[in-house]
Amino acid sequence: MSDGSSFYVTTPIFYVNDVPHIGHAYTEVAADVLARWHRQAGDPTWFLTGTDEHGQKILRTATANGVSPKAWADKLVAEAWQPLLNTIDISNDDFIRTTDARHEVNVQLFLQRLYDAGYIYTGEYEGYYCVGCEEYKQLSDLVDGTGQYEGQLVCAIHSKPVELLKERNYFFKMSEFAGRLLELYKTRPDFVQPESVRNEIVSFVSRGLTDLSISRQTFDWGIKVPWDESHVVYVWFDALLNYATAAGYGYDEEKFARLWPATHIVGKDIARFHAVIWPAMLMAAGLEVPKQVYGHGWLLVGGEKMSKSKLTGIAPEQITDTFGSDAFRYYFMRAINFGQDGSFSWEDLAARYQAELANGFGNLASRVIAMVTRYFEGAIPAAVETAVTEAERSIRATERRVTAAADAAVSRLAIHEAIARIWELVDELNGYITEQEPWKLSKDPANADRLATVLNTAVRGLGTLAVLLSPVVPEAAAKLWVALAGVGTVQEQPIRSAYEWQGGDRVEPLEALFPRIEVEATA
Numbered sequence: 001m002s003d004g005s006s007f008y009v010t011t012p013i014f015y016v017n018d019v020p021h022i023g024h025a026y027t028e029v030a031a032d033v034l035a036r037w038h039r040q041a042g043d044p045t046w047f048l049t050g051t052d053e054h055g056q057k058i059l060r061t062a063t064a065n066g067v068s069p070k071a072w073a074d075k076l077v078a079e080a081w082q083p084l085l086n087t088i089d090i091s092n093d094d095f096i097r098t099t100d101a102r103h104e105v106n107v108q109l110f111l112q113r114l115y116d117a118g119y120i121y122t123g124e125y126e127g128y129y130c131v132g133c134e135e136y137k138q139l140s141d142l143v144d145g146t147g148q149y150e151g152q153l154v155c156a157i158h159s160k161p162v163e164l165l166k167e168r169n170y171f172f173k174m175s176e177f178a179g180r181l182l183e184l185y186k187t188r189p190d191f192v193q194p195e196s197v198r199n200e201i202v203s204f205v206s207r208g209l210t211d212l213s214i215s216r217q218t219f220d221w222g223i224k225v226p227w228d229e230s231h232v233v234y235v236w237f238d239a240l241l242n243y244a245t246a247a248g249y250g251y252d253e254e255k256f257a258r259l260w261p262a263t264h265i266v267g268k269d270i271a272r273f274h275a276v277i278w279p280a281m282l283m284a285a286g287l288e289v290p291k292q293v294y295g296h297g298w299l300l301v302g303g304e305k306m307s308k309s310k311l312t313g314i315a316p317e318q319i320t321d322t323f324g325s326d327a328f329r330y331y332f333m334r335a336i337n338f339g340q341d342g343s344f345s346w347e348d349l350a351a352r353y354q355a356e357l358a359n360g361f362g363n364l365a366s367r368v369i370a371m372v373t374r375y376f377e378g379a380i381p382a383a384v385e386t387a388v389t390e391a392e393r394s395i396r397a398t399e400r401r402v403t404a405a406a407d408a409a410v411s412r413l414a415i416h417e418a419i420a421r422i423w424e425l426v427d428e429l430n431g432y433i434t435e436q437e438p439w440k441l442s443k444d445p446a447n448a449d450r451l452a453t454v455l456n457t458a459v460r461g462l463g464t465l466a467v468l469l470s471p472v473v474p475e476a477a478a479k480l481w482v483a484l485a486g487v488g489t490v491q492e493q494p495i496r497s498a499y500e501w502q503g504g505d506r507v508e509p510l511e512a513l514f515p516r517i518e519v520e521a522t523a
């Protein structure tokens, strides 16, 4: 059993029916920043992502493209989903595909155990099914269609008609777990966050749970039900188990015990699967429920939720090709309060790039290194204790304060807040340089001690920033660390004591961390 110090973080596994858009990349970056932070803090960390490859929707897409579903999945994983991770600098420790043998075999094992324990029975189900969601819908989840779907009931999420299906299926006795789930939400208020998502989940389960249909007979692209191979496992039941099978469930119990339970980062629209069905499945199997399910908000483009089907999909490379992966990561983590919906706009991205990254942080680094080069021939001067003033003491206090505050924010998954706290040091250092005017101090040898102390303080401050910002802007932080002749790599520096400068004695030339970009008017 895990002692709680390990940090096992997951993204949802993404459907391979289509290529990634910035909404997927947003989730990946959030999980990655958390993983990098914990890794750099020395916490045992494991970061899982992957792809969801079964189900009717993928079968239909593959068939429409004239290939087998496995060939379709292989192509999308190789050409779109794995490359996404490079595009935005994701540091995942594992990548699971639901067509992996380690997954398929152990989904069957899990299901057999539930069957043997009496949690699965045969029943008949009739209901409205949304292929987009891969789930049966309650009438309350449907809305009246418009345009070409006028007069039909459509899925509220996909705006497409649902199908009335009747199937003889296997059912999971989920209704038996409503009481235990409500108890879980009550005794562990952090289990589902943020609060808005928690409230919705509690109110949903309070109305009572129905049993869950967990097999399908109408198509065969999925994991076979072990005791009845004419059925395949419902794709969500299959997909949720990736978090356990990737962690060793069924074949490496030592690893599973070490990693489990996980922190799941998901979009709020799939929080219900993760905070209701998934813990009920785990309870039935006698396993620990997740540490936390965090349902982040939607990315809005022009006021609408980002999705390919609504034609507002923006590919991550459209942003990284111009601004770079660091700017992509910084922008989405900084501009949007994690947990709430947030709007993306090219104007806001370009403005923040220029003001915060290029002028705020990048320019600070260039100026300080240029002054050390000019006034000390590149040798980082030592501070002279007798020349230390209130201004330097304030910078040092800020370094400690923001380090602790950012770490506390990360522990609450408030990534935007962590960055805002760190930026207080960027702003204070910029103000410090402006006020101390090292270029004036350099003109009079009588100020030599002050000049050395000011530039030493600025270099230390930059070192603190490199360590603290490494999880967010890993490329820029690594370049800055090298330019400051920091010891080892920046990722090795313990983040909870970022203010303990581990520097060398000479600065190296630094190329612009965030070069000026001429932004054309983009849609």
Ligand SMILES: [Zn+2]
Binding pocket: 130, 131, 132, 133, 134, 155, 156, 157, 158, 159
């Ligand atoms: Zn739907």
